[in-house]
Amino acid sequence: MLTAVSKTQPPQAIDAALAAGQRVFGENRVQEAEARWSGRDRTGLELRLIGPLQTNKAADAVALFDVIESLDREKLARALADAAQKAGKAPRVLVQVNTGAEDQKAGVLPKDADALIATARTLGLNVEGLMCIPPADEAAGPHFALLARIAARNGLKVLSMGMSGDFETAIRFGATHVRVGTALFGERNPR
Numbered sequence: 001m002l003t004a005v006s007k008t009q010p011p012q013a014i015d016a017a018l019a020a021g022q023r024v025f026g027e028n029r030v031q032e033a034e035a036r037w038s039g040r041d042r043t044g045l046e047l048r049l050i051g052p053l054q055t056n057k058a059a060d061a062v063a064l065f066d067v068i069e070s071l072d073r074e075k076l077a078r079a080l081a082d083a084a085q086k087a088g089k090a091p092r093v094l095v096q097v098n099t100g101a102e103d104q105k106a107g108v109l110p111k112d113a114d115a116l117i118a119t120a121r122t123l124g125l126n127v128e129g130l131m132c133i134p135p136a137d138e139a140a141g142p143h144f145a146l147l148a149r150i151a152a153r154n155g156l157k158v159l160s161m162g163m164s165g166d167f168e169t170a171i172r173f174g175a176t177h178v179r180v181g182t183a184l185f186g187e188r189n190p191r
């Protein structure tokens, strides 16, 4: 599945992708996504949150997104479960894994992933799979392989991995969803 990463793209770029039949879109900020999508007819579309989520935006995220790919801590799992209950609408969820254990990057550490998946399931969240963003300066393959192993041992089917620079590698390692921005839309506008 191709997730078209539409963050920072002008409305015409999204119009063009829709006209070409693209139906799955990824956004990395809740407010920006609201501005871009809440005024559109979203029938038949799937919106996926691929960026970090603060607990105080959990309700907004549940309202807008079909899939939240950035669950990375217990506190957020609780906030999402709460928001889902209040909204009567449960998003599908991916757990983001920080496969390179990078300080500046979001995601649960690989060693803590099994526990977070279990907690999220206990809270009633619909955990479908895993997401990762490998370190920019390393070969991506081993990171994709690690994500696939964590998914397999937890019985998870969805693997969101691979971006413009490495989606072919990700597909070789079993990606079910690649998140492609610049290779599809061209360079992003500055925010």
Ligand SMILES: *Cc1c(COP(=O)(O)O)cnc(C)c1O
Pocket (backbone or CB within 6 Å): 005, 007, 028, 050, 051, 133, 163, 164, 165, 179, 180, 181, 182, 183
């Ligand atoms: C921006 C972004 C992408 C797309 O990146 P490109 O290199 O432009 O394809 C994919 N995943 C995440 C989480 C992103 O923030």
